[in-house]
Amino acid sequence: xxxxxxxxxxxxxxxxxxxxxxxxQHLGHNAMYWYKQSAKKPLELMFVYSLEERVENNSVPxxxxxxxxxxxxxxxxxxxLQPEDSALYLCASSQDYSGPTDTQYFxxxxxxxxx
Amino acid sequence: GESVGLHLPTLSVQEGDNSIINCAxxxxxxxxxxxxxxxxxxxxxxxxxxxxxxxxxxxxxxxxLLNKTVKHxxxxxxxxxxxxxxxxxxxxxxxxxxxxxxGTRLKVLA
Numbered sequence: 001x002x003x004x005x006x007x008x009x010x011x012x013x014x015x016x017x018x019x020x021x022x023x024x025q026h027l028g029h030n031a032m033y034w035y036k037q038s039a040k041k042p043l044e045l046m047f048v049y050s051l052e053e054r055v056e057n058n059s060v061p062x063x064x065x066x067x068x069x070x071x072x073x074x075x076x077x078x079x080x081l082q083p084e085d086s087a088l089y090l091c092a093s094s095q096d097y098s099g100p101t102d103t104q105y106f107x108x109x110x111x112x113x114x115x
Numbered sequence: 116g117e118s119v120g121l122h123l124p125t126l127s128v129q130e131g132d133n134s135i136i137n138c139a140x141x142x143x144x145x146x147x148x149x150x151x152x153x154x155x156x157x158x159x160x161x162x163x164x165x166x167x168x169x170x171x172x173x174x175x176x177x178x179x180l181l182n183k184t185v186k187h188x189x190x191x192x193x194x195x196x197x198x199x200x201x202x203x204x205x206x207x208x209x210x211x212x213x214x215x216x217x218g219t220r221l222k223v224l225a
Contacts (some may be wrong), residue, residue, distance in 0.1 A: 039216060042204075042214075042215040043159075043204075062185070090158050092158075093183075104149075104213065106158035106159045109157075110159045
C-alpha cells in the first residue's frame with residue numbers, strides 16, 4: 001500500500017449524472033494531483049494542489065471540477081461527462097510541490113466508465 | 116514539446132533471466148528520473164529513481180542506468196520473477212511537472 005487511497009474503485013455513470021471521486025493520503029504530504037490514464041497513452045496531468053491551493057490546471061474541461069478541502073483530501077467532481085472521458089483516474093501525492101523532484105506516490109485509481 | 120518514449124510496448128522474458136526496459140527522453144534539462152511499475156488493477160508503484168548527477172543506481176534486484184549524452188534511461192531487473200509481470204514506465208522531470216512514457220508491458224514466461 002502506498003498510503004494513498006481512492007474511492008470508489010469502479011464507477012459507471014451516464015452522461016447526465018453527477019458523481020465525485022475521492023482521494024485521501026495518509027503520508028503527511030502537502031501536494032496532491034489528479035491524472036487521467038487512457039489505454040496506450042501516457043499519464044495526463046489534470047490538476048495539482050499544493051497546500052490546498054490549485055497550482056496547475058492543464059486545460060481540463062469544466063465538466064471536471066476539483067476540490068481540495070485540506071491537505072489530506074482531494075475530490076474530483078464529475079458532471080455531464082462524455083464517453084471519451086472513460087479512463088482510469090489516478091490520484092497522487094508528494095511531500096511538496098517545490099519542484100519536479102518530489103517523488104509522487106499514486107493511489108490505486110478509479111476506473112470510470114461513461115455510458 | 117517535451118516527450119518520453121519507451122522502445123518496446125511489450126517485452127517477454129524467461130523466468131530467471133534478466134530484463135532490460137528502455138526509455139528515451141527529449142528534454143535535456145530533465146534532472147530527475149523515476150521508474151514506476153503498474154500491475155493490473157493497481158496504480159503506479161515507485162520502483163527507483165535517479166538524479167542527473169549519477170549514471171547508475173542500484174536497488175534490490177533493480178538497476179537504473181542513465182545516459183545523458185543520448186538522453187536514454189534503462190531499467191534492469193535481475194533474475195526476473197513472475198511477480199515482475201506488469202507495465203513499467205519512466206517519468207522524467209520536465210518544466211515544473213513530470214513527463215511520463217507510455218509503458219512497456221513485461222511478460223514473464225515460466
